[in-house]
Amino acid sequence: MYRFALGRLLQAIPVLLVVITVTFFLVHSAPGGPFSADKAVPPEVIKALEEQYNLNQPVWQQYIGYLGDVLRGDFGPSFKYSGRTVNELIGAGLPITAELALYAMLVALGVGITAGVGAAMRPNTLQDYLPMTGAMIGICMPSFLLGPLLVLIFGIHLDWLPVSGWGDIPGDKILPSITLGTGYAAYIARLSRGGMLEVLSQDYIRTARAKGLSERLIIVKHALRGGLIPVVAFLGPAFAGLLAGSFVVETIFQIPGMGRFYVQAAFNRDYTLILGMTIFLSTLIIVFNLLSDMLAIWLNPKLRHELEGAKS
Amino acid sequence: MAILEVSGLKVYFHTRNGVVKAVDDVSFSVDSGETLAIVGESGSGKSVTCYSLLDLLPKPPAKIEGGTALFNGHDLLTCSAAEMRQHRCNDIAVIFQDPMTSLNPFLTIGEQLIEPLIYHPNKDQVTSRAEAKEKAVALLDEVGIIDPEVRFDCYPHEFSGGMRQRVMIAMALITEPKLLICDEPTTALDVTIQAQILELIKKLQETRNVAVIFISHDLGVVAGIADKVMVMCDGTIRETGDTDNIFYKTKDEYTKKLLAAIPEGAKTLPNRCNTDEALVEVTNLKTYFRNQAAAAKDDESQFVKAVNDVSLTISRGEILGLVGESGSGKSTLGRSILQLAPTTAGSVSFNKQVLTGMTPKKLVPWRQKMQMIFQDPYASLNPRMTVFETLSEPLLYHGLATQKTIAAQVKTLMDDVGLAQAQLRKYPHEFSGGQRQRIAIGRAIATKPEFIIADEPVSALDVTIQAQILDLILNLVERHNLTMMFISHDLSVVRYISDRVIIMNRGVIIEQGDTEALWAHPKQQYTQDLLSAIPLADPVSERNRIASR
Numbered sequence: 001m002y003r004f005a006l007g008r009l010l011q012a013i014p015v016l017l018v019v020i021t022v023t024f025f026l027v028h029s030a031p032g033g034p035f036s037a038d039k040a041v042p043p044e045v046i047k048a049l050e051e052q053y054n055l056n057q058p059v060w061q062q063y064i065g066y067l068g069d070v071l072r073g074d075f076g077p078s079f080k081y082s083g084r085t086v087n088e089l090i091g092a093g094l095p096i097t098a099e100l101a102l103y104a105m106l107v108a109l110g111v112g113i114t115a116g117v118g119a120a121m122r123p124n125t126l127q128d129y130l131p132m133t134g135a136m137i138g139i140c141m142p143s144f145l146l147g148p149l150l151v152l153i154f155g156i157h158l159d160w161l162p163v164s165g166w167g168d169i170p171g172d173k174i175l176p177s178i179t180l181g182t183g184y185a186a187y188i189a190r191l192s193r194g195g196m197l198e199v200l201s202q203d204y205i206r207t208a209r210a211k212g213l214s215e216r217l218i219i220v221k222h223a224l225r226g227g228l229i230p231v232v233a234f235l236g237p238a239f240a241g242l243l244a245g246s247f248v249v250e251t252i253f254q255i256p257g258m259g260r261f262y263v264q265a266a267f268n269r270d271y272t273l274i275l276g277m278t279i280f281l282s283t284l285i286i287v288f289n290l291l292s293d294m295l296a297i298w299l300n301p302k303l304r305h306e307l308e309g310a311k312s
Numbered sequence: 313m314a315i316l317e318v319s320g321l322k323v324y325f326h327t328r329n330g331v332v333k334a335v336d337d338v339s340f341s342v343d344s345g346e347t348l349a350i351v352g353e354s355g356s357g358k359s360v361t362c363y364s365l366l367d368l369l370p371k372p373p374a375k376i377e378g379g380t381a382l383f384n385g386h387d388l389l390t391c392s393a394a395e396m397r398q399h400r401c402n403d404i405a406v407i408f409q410d411p412m413t414s415l416n417p418f419l420t421i422g423e424q425l426i427e428p429l430i431y432h433p434n435k436d437q438v439t440s441r442a443e444a445k446e447k448a449v450a451l452l453d454e455v456g457i458i459d460p461e462v463r464f465d466c467y468p469h470e471f472s473g474g475m476r477q478r479v480m481i482a483m484a485l486i487t488e489p490k491l492l493i494c495d496e497p498t499t500a501l502d503v504t505i506q507a508q509i510l511e512l513i514k515k516l517q518e519t520r521n522v523a524v525i526f527i528s529h530d531l532g533v534v535a536g537i538a539d540k541v542m543v544m545c546d547g548t549i550r551e552t553g554d555t556d557n558i559f560y561k562t563k564d565e566y567t568k569k570l571l572a573a574i575p576e577g578a579k580t581l582p583n584r585c586n587t588d589e590a591l592v593e594v595t596n597l598k599t600y601f602r603n604q605a606a607a608a609k610d611d612e613s614q615f616v617k618a619v620n621d622v623s624l625t626i627s628r629g630e631i632l633g634l635v636g637e638s639g640s641g642k643s644t645l646g647r648s649i650l651q652l653a654p655t656t657a658g659s660v661s662f663n664k665q666v667l668t669g670m671t672p673k674k675l676v677p678w679r680q681k682m683q684m685i686f687q688d689p690y691a692s693l694n695p696r697m698t699v700f701e702t703l704s705e706p707l708l709y710h711g712l713a714t715q716k717t718i719a720a721q722v723k724t725l726m727d728d729v730g731l732a733q734a735q736l737r738k739y740p741h742e743f744s745g746g747q748r749q750r751i752a753i754g755r756a757i758a759t760k761p762e763f764i765i766a767d768e769p770v771s772a773l774d775v776t777i778q779a780q781i782l783d784l785i786l787n788l789v790e791r792h793n794l795t796m797m798f799i800s801h802d803l804s805v806v807r808y809i810s811d812r813v814i815i816m817n818r819g820v821i822i823e824q825g826d827t828e829a830l831w832a833h834p835k836q837q838y839t840q841d842l843l844s845a846i847p848l849a850d851p852v853s854e855r856n857r858i859a860s861r
Contacts, residue, residue, distance in 0.1 A: 204416040204417070207414045207415065207483075210405070210408075211428045212400030212401035212402075213431055300417075301417065302417060
């Protein structure tokens with residue numbers, strides 16, 4: 001298992017290098033720069049700024065210098081948020097976004113698995129059609145529509161929950177988590193329904209029935225583990241997607257997470273912030289994919305043994 | 313009094329294409345300590361009959377339309393879900409056909425064994441984990457699992473097929489059932505393992521005095537163990553009676569057909585091989601696979617030696633039978649000869665031309681001369697190609713036909729393999745297993761090859777269909793002057809079709825010789841064991857054989 005993880009992490013190095021290189025040259029080749037603004041700025045000011053941030057050097061020199069910084073874990077200073085480094089900005093936004101993503105994931109797992117497993121237990125009945133129709137709607141509904149809709153219903157019309165903020169008023173974390181989690185809940189519902197249907201048609205489920213086990217035990221003990229493997233494999237990409245895709249929800253609910261930095265950095269040509277965010281998120285995606293793959297392997301005794309055999 | 317009395321059982325499947333009467337008015341009874349064999353081909357309703365007793369059929373589409381099944385006076389067909397759980401836990405157990413898929417791969421076998429005891433629906437019958445384990449280990453020992461204490465914590469994939477079936481048997485017996493349903497328990501197993509499992513079931517039945525319903529498609533298997541036989545076809549009973557009566561005083565036409573279809577005795581056609589000219593020569597062939605689960609890299613165990621230093625020759629015009637149990641390397645040898653598997657060392661030559669080491673491009677003209685018929689006609693035909701496309705593809709690819717002549721050539725092929733020309737535009741799923749195998753054979757002979765390797769071409773087929781396909785193959789060999797290597801695990805089939813036989817085990821040739829000579833005087837212990845394990849469709853000699861083992 002360790003060897004497997006180590007191998008996968010080593011594979012990640014060239015991937016990250018490609019990501020850094022492509023992003024670096026893309027942002028530098030985009031027209032405009034961090035200091036070109038609507039207002040005319042005296043050329044000597046721009047020159048001084050460019051000197052300060054090493055932008056007057058040839059691009060390849062900047063690239064080498066940047067790689068060296070990244071190796072040391074330093075993403076450099078932000079060009080737009082003066083006086084703050086990219087590391088600081090990510091450090092400030094990440095805990096909030098991570099918390100939001102975690103709650104959204106819990107919503108997605110709880111709702112998705114319940115709906116999917118319930119549907120798979122009675123396929124082609126109302127218990128199947130209702131949640132699956134809901135899931136279809138959930139997948140189709142963009143969060144910039146669902147968010148305001150929830151705000152209208154639960155925040156303004158019913159006046160049950162706060163409509164914005166994060167950690168200021170009790171309950172203000174509920175609506176954003178639901179908004180962000182719904183799309184993933186829908187997807188997980190479909191995955192777990194498919195996985196469970198597959199497993200429930202297996203011969204060993206028939207064996208379990210023939211042994212006289214209760215239907216509940218058959219589902220929980222015999223079917224869930226195999227049936228949820230597709231969901232487990234989806235967890236990694238989903239969690240990374242939640243972190244990277246929180247921008248819309250953070251904007252709707254005025255949450256000071258890191259999603260907004262990503263978008264603003266692109267508008268502002270804030271080279272270091274764009275690069276820093278991209279590298280950070282790519283690393284997260286790689287790590288979470290690895291974690292969910294390892295979990296999926298660990299859940300399957302056969303694969304687990306093969307890997308353990310390869311290790312010793 | 314009979315422990316189980318089924319009368320007028322009707323199970324229908326309500327499908328989109330109408331109602332299928334899977335079981336139609338079936339009645340039978342079993343006493344304690346008695347073995348009833350239900351024999352029939354696929355689709356005869358034999359498994360559905362038994363699954364309906366334990367409510368194991370998917371509903372819908374299945375629906376029980378009528379009848380009663382009295383187990384000690386209680387009707388199994390109308391009882392509540394709670395009562396059914398009681399019957400499943402205490403009274404009736406099932407051994408399923410395929411031990412590979414019938415055990416949960418995610419749970420240890422120990423856990424699966426003790427489940428019915430520790431989660432028993434009756435409070436006073438719930439056993440503690442430790443007690444259940446003790447019982448399970450004792451049972452594993454009894455069914456022949458070595459080192460049961462340790463194996464208790466292993467997962468199913470760590471067991472071979474035969475061992476898994478032993479675990480299945482232990483699992484069925486752990487609740488001390490009064491009726492044991494065995495659904496083709498040995499069909500997925502090798503012949504020597506089959507003999508062991510049959511003996512085990514027989515022994516356990518005698519010590520426990522349980523009633524057994526033994527479902528099988530193979531009359532040979534049931535001859536030695538059944539007290540009564542019930543022959544089913546298309547959901548109805550064709551004949552029921554004492555085993556001896558069914559075999560020796562057969563009344564029903566269908567039963568006679570089943571008995572006649574069992575391949576028996578020697579090849580009736582003469583050996584067509586009259587030269588010493590070798591068509592295929594294999595010298596010191598080795599095919600190794602890398603073992604993913606192997607330990608250190610430099611270790612010997614990193615290779616699975618599927619074919620380990622095999623040399624053989626096949627003369628022009630002969631039918632060579634290649635026999636071996638699963639994992640013996642027989643299929644790999646076949647594929648290696650045709651250059652369909654990467655060989656590690658050694659050489660294969662065809663018509664004096666060395667094939668090993670040739671580039672794929674250079675092999676193309678030779679591929680036309682060597683063809684293969686695969687085991688599973690359900691998997692080896694492309695489901696998205698019509699029969700016409702499947703049959704015309706090799707002809708056009710090798711330039712043996714033009715767009716003008718192709719239609720006529722394919723129609724000739726259809727005639728050759730006994731398929732109606734009107735079915736040319738159909739897709740594989742519209743055909744039965746036997747018809748599909750005819751298509752696969754047609755594809756193989758399309759390019760007018762000199763040499764064909766048939767890899768278990770009949771093992772997925774029912775016995776009556778098997779007989780037809782074997783005759784078709786013999787007929788085609790005769791007409792097209794073919795040389796053939798016939799791979800099979802079924803010794804009777806190989807004897808029926810081959811001039812010469814090679815016995816393989818663990819990647820090496822154990823013994824070879826002319827078929828009848830080898831059958832009469834097997835020299836190696838392995839061959840003797842193999843031959844003595846073949847079930848005979850003759851109750852008296854079969855009983856004697858079991859008694860003498």
